[in-house]
Amino acid sequence: MRSSLNECQDASASSLLDWAGLADGGLAEAEACVDGALESLIVHRDGDAVRAWLNICPHAGRRLDWAPGEFLRTKDGLLVCAVHGATFELSEGLCVGGPCRGQSLSAVAVEVRDGVVRLSADALGTAALRTGG
């Protein structure tokens, strides 16, 4: 059961961030209504692909960023949870090291439309969608 503070009214507010502002290989944090709740998302650009996950670590349910939108990376590009150091690869969101090894971040379906990263119609479940055009 979610707190009423996390509930959001406008499920159609699906715009997350400008595609042009997200560097290739980069990570950003955005908030969006997912399943009727306001959630923090991790957004990752990989060439022409965009992926997003809930900003919730499968280990202890904490945010992964050390400050809003500030993510730690290893030298070889893995995402590091700032709380206890779990590491995640960024193609599937799989934890490859640390206390939740073998578990995955929860994927959120996103797409790029009209130069904006947006939630897809089916907001949960698909790890990555190719960008249009």
Ligand code: FES
């Ligand atoms: S909450 Fe992320 S590693 Fe513990």
